[in-house]
Amino acid sequence: MLEKALEGSGGSAASTAYTEAFRLITRIAIGDKSFVVRIAGARCLKVFASIGGPCLGVGEIENSASYCVKALEDPVLLVRDAFSEALGSLLALGMNPEAQVQPRGKGPFPPAKKLEGGLQRHLALPFTKVSGTRLKDVRIGITLSWVYFLQAIRLKYLHPDSELQQYALQVMEMLRPDTSVDAHALAFGFVIVGFWLAFFTSLEWAVTDQMTEPTQRGFLVFLGKQLESSDVTPSMKIAALRTLSYTLKTLGEVPLEFKELFDSTIVAAEHPLVLSSCQSDGKVPT
Structure with missing residues (x-):
């Protein structure tokens, strides 16, 4: 009542x-x-x-x-x-x-x-x-x-939907481990990373589905730059990659302004795997 x-x-x-x-x-x-x-x-x-x-x-x-x-x-x-x-x-x-x-x-x-x-x-x-x-x-x-x-x-x-990038950055910072406080929780490794992934994934629709197309393009560049950062953690990378995947699916294309970052971050991340495979069997993997 x-x-x-x-x-x-x-x-x-x-x-x-x-x-x-x-x-x-x-x-x-x-x-x-x-x-x-x-x-x-x-x-x-x-x-x-x-x-x-x-x-x-x-x-x-x-x-x-x-x-x-x-x-x-x-x-x-x-x-x-x-x-x-x-x-x-x-x-x-x-x-x-x-x-x-x-x-x-x-x-x-x-x-x-x-x-x-x-x-x-x-x-x-x-x-x-x-x-x-x-x-x-x-x-x-x-x-x-x-x-x-x-x-x-x-x-x-x-x-404005452009402000959502600022909040996404705050969320990414929350995924940075604080070993001085959360050491016990971090000992669970994949369990905690999996939860962080679920945390950011649950925000994807709230962030990207409210963005106009120009803002989504800028958001892709923003996430790519996060991956290039020298202090990005594995859990932050997982969150950024999942959100990149969702944003690309929503947008329906890889924008030209994102292509260079795409090559230097996501594609480059596969190079160690390629080298390892070539050394093991002498063949270049597809």
Whole structure:
């Protein structure tokens, strides 16, 4: 009922109503023993973001995002999924202060501010620093939050599709191993690389399917340059190659501006294999 009431208000109700609703959600609902109530709390947070976050300043958005990250350790899948969506929506709102609704009532109210560093604090750091039995659950939850965030900034807040390259670079940086913190997890090798691959692959449709053709061409060049980087890690290469494959399939051709990078990165990567095969049997493989 609260979710529907918030949605129906459209951000135009009295400020006291939103303040009380937010208090109810954060102090009672999201920590309730019943998973149904926790899901309802997450959905209400998402609605708060969708109607412009009336009465939510930077501090409230920050705290709500922290609640959502913590909730990604919940043992119930439906709860984690609900908070993943809420987290992505809240971060998108925080980065678009012009979309934040000023509440009705006695003022003046402080001007809306942009949530600085929110992606780093609530997506990048939790992904790289998480450990323990819920490691996989938290990373999958953050993966979904990225997707919801990208959807919101492109479809709701109408950011240009060219900005998605910047976010793709942040995702790539998350795939860089931090051996000082995640050494135990990295010991699983292919398991972790496989998860990172699934992480970036799940973003492919959110990134490339929202791009115009010129931006997709530029995105191919961007990914190719990532492969040329001297400090690129194997997991980053896997993610970049899979996304290259998907983008090429979506575009339907290899653009001329990408051909030189294609030859110097992907084709060149096969040279050690070619040499090894030639040395072993004296024949050039097809």
